[in-house]
Amino acid sequence: xxxxxxxxxxxxxxxxxxxxxxxxxxxxxxxxxxxxxxxxxxxxxxxxxxxxxxxxxxxxxxxxxxxxxxxxxxxxxxxxxxxxxxxxxxxxxxxxxxxxxxxxxxxxxxxxxxxxxxxxxxxxxxxxxxxxxxxxxxxxxxxxxxxxxxxxxxxxxxxxxxxxxxxxxxxxxxxxxxxxxxxxxxxxxxxxxxxxxxxxxxxxxxxxxxxxxxxxxxxxxxxxxxxxxxxxxxxxxxxxxxxxxxxxxxxxxxxxxxxxxxxxxxxxxxxxxxx
Amino acid sequence: xxxxxxxxxxxxxxxxxxxxxxxxxxxxxxxxxxxxxxxxxxxxxxxxxxxxxxxxxxxxxxxxxxxxxxxxxxxxxxxxxxxxxxxxxxxxxxxxxxxxxxxxxxxxxxxxxxxxxxxxxxxxxxxxxxxxxxxxxxxxxxxxxxxxxxxxxxxxxxxxxxxxxxxxxxxxxxxxxxxxxxxxxxxxxxxxxxxxxxxxxxxxxxxxxxxxxxxxxxxxxxxxxxxxxxxxxxxxxxxxxxxxxxxxxxxxxxxxxxxxxxxxxxxxxxxxxxxxxxxxxxxxxxxxxxxxxxxxx
Numbered sequence: 001x002x003x004x005x006x007x008x009x010x011x012x013x014x015x016x017x018x019x020x021x022x023x024x025x026x027x028x029x030x031x032x033x034x035x036x037x038x039x040x041x042x043x044x045x046x047x048x049x050x051x052x053x054x055x056x057x058x059x060x061x062x063x064x065x066x067x068x069x070x071x072x073x074x075x076x077x078x079x080x081x082x083x084x085x086x087x088x089x090x091x092x093x094x095x096x097x098x099x100x101x102x103x104x105x106x107x108x109x110x111x112x113x114x115x116x117x118x119x120x121x122x123x124x125x126x127x128x129x130x131x132x133x134x135x136x137x138x139x140x141x142x143x144x145x146x147x148x149x150x151x152x153x154x155x156x157x158x159x160x161x162x163x164x165x166x167x168x169x170x171x172x173x174x175x176x177x178x179x180x181x182x183x184x185x186x187x188x189x190x191x192x193x194x195x196x197x198x199x200x201x202x203x204x205x206x207x208x209x210x211x212x213x214x215x216x217x218x219x220x221x222x223x224x225x226x227x228x229x230x231x232x233x234x235x236x237x238x239x240x241x242x243x244x245x246x247x248x249x250x251x252x253x254x255x256x257x258x259x260x261x262x263x264x265x266x267x268x269x270x271x272x273x274x275x
Numbered sequence: 276x277x278x279x280x281x282x283x284x285x286x287x288x289x290x291x292x293x294x295x296x297x298x299x300x301x302x303x304x305x306x307x308x309x310x311x312x313x314x315x316x317x318x319x320x321x322x323x324x325x326x327x328x329x330x331x332x333x334x335x336x337x338x339x340x341x342x343x344x345x346x347x348x349x350x351x352x353x354x355x356x357x358x359x360x361x362x363x364x365x366x367x368x369x370x371x372x373x374x375x376x377x378x379x380x381x382x383x384x385x386x387x388x389x390x391x392x393x394x395x396x397x398x399x400x401x402x403x404x405x406x407x408x409x410x411x412x413x414x415x416x417x418x419x420x421x422x423x424x425x426x427x428x429x430x431x432x433x434x435x436x437x438x439x440x441x442x443x444x445x446x447x448x449x450x451x452x453x454x455x456x457x458x459x460x461x462x463x464x465x466x467x468x469x470x471x472x473x474x475x476x477x478x479x480x481x482x483x484x485x486x487x488x489x490x491x492x493x494x495x496x497x498x499x500x501x502x503x504x505x506x507x508x509x510x511x512x513x514x515x516x517x518x519x520x521x522x523x524x525x526x527x528x529x530x531x532x533x534x535x536x537x538x539x540x541x542x543x544x545x546x547x548x549x550x551x552x553x554x555x556x557x558x559x560x561x562x563x564x565x566x567x568x569x570x571x572x
Binding site: 215 | 294295305378397405445485513558
């Protein structure tokens with residue numbers, strides 16, 4: 001018996017050790033880019049492993065047009081997140097509580113919206129935006145992100161609301177609250193963690209977008225991901241700046257991921273996450 | 276509850292649902308219909324009159340089916356999808372089996388394994404551009420140091436697609452890992468213990484006891500990744516730009532180039548329509564397989 005337990009313990013230790021080593025290997029490419037951002041361009045081309053860290057790349061970014069594109073990303077993502085929650089949360093609640101005949105079909109439609117290739121939307125959006133003067137505006141981008149977030153909000157929040165027992169709401173109704181009064185006073189407060197996670201997921205998805213911003217913006221509303229690509233095309237290959245910009249763009253996403261990891265996992269599984 | 280209350284409740288729910296459905300209809304059905312229409316015209320912004328030219332409505336589709344480039348893009352797409360789905364399922368399953376132990380430590384590690392999936396795709400592309408650029412790549416230096424130097428993998432037509440597939444797999448294994456892990460944790464413990472007492476080995480345990488419980492999840496996850504693989508864009512844009520010689524030009528990328536580089540808007544619309552049709556068929560397959568329910572739990 002004793003030998004058995006010792007073998008089980010050795011197995012456990014081996015699993016933990018190999019999982020840890022694998023994680024280090026998986027994260028190594030991202031860490032490599034992050035350390036590159038603290039090297040000078042000459043240093044990046046050199047072969048030395050150790051180096052004297054410098055903030056030159058970040059300073060160069062600060063004085064260029066990058067901060068403006070960072071702000072555009074923040075504005076478009078935040079606006080789209082707030083708008084999609086305001087629209088999507090009541091819809092999710094209605095779908096969770098109201099069984100009507102077409103509800104399965106509406107759900108499938110929402111799923112297809114998430115699945116459709118972005119190229120299919122960019123062509124009509126580009127034509128319509130040219131006509132409406134929304135090309136190269138933060139508003140135009142926020143509207144696109146709103147559309148795609150909306151499907152996600154409805155899909156994930158519905159599963160959170162379905163988990164809230166109806167008896168709680170019914171008690172509020174008996175006390176004289178209307179449907180939405182009961183929702184605001186009872187169901188929504190209980191679902192706050194889910195709402196926060198959904199909001200963060202929406203923000204990350206908008207923040208991460210590259211394709212729509214690439215096509216629907218030019219110079220005035222460039223987002224941070226597009227700005228990174230511009231460093232590759234127009235200013236030669238400035239690896240230090242590219243790495244620094246990449247590090248700055250991934251930092252908010254990493255911070256959010258670790259902040260709400262357990263809810264994020266639920267959100268990803270409910271939404272079958274997409275970039 | 277009184278009838279008036281039920282009717283009022285229905286009205287309230289309708290009020291909550293309508294704005295969202297209206298926005299979704301306007302922003303998704305609208306563009307879809309517009310796309311279908313432009314796909315029937317030779318639309319190009321150089322000649323605005325082409326927007327209403329319906330004289331040969333199927334010409335774009337005919338042109339696509341007889342275009343060697345388009346057919347090549349479909350073949351490249353199929354190859355890339357097959358490679359990435361298989362790699363991601365295999366790696367995700369392997370990792371999930373490893374991490375499927377009750378342990379605080381492994382729970383913390385799991386969050387770390389999610390990182391590649393949540394990173395902005397453009398950052399993923401930059402990360403792999405660094406790894407695939409021989410001048411600065413730690414991978415190329417390491418290979419040279421152990422005496423196996425290799426030329427750039429992304430400028431070689433024979434390896435470029437595999438290079439993309441490896442980067443895509445790195446990005447999306449977290450997703451398959453997450454889903455398979457969730458399914459594994461739902462496998463009841465009793466049959467597993469009974470099998471252990473009977474003295475089966477690890478492989479038999481997996482094949483006969485665990486696999487039957489998780490196979491429906493594996494199918495759904497594979498379909499999800501298959502659909503998503505059709506959208507692959509930032510990696511190809513940054514790493515290879517569709518090259519060399521079309522070796523990594525998937526259908527999505529081909530449509531992008533035709534539309535936004537060459538201004539063949541009508542032709543691009545027709546190809547995008549074909550892609551939507553494909554995605555729709557796959558989504559329908561997912562919902563038939565009970566995918567939405569599995570994903571929901």
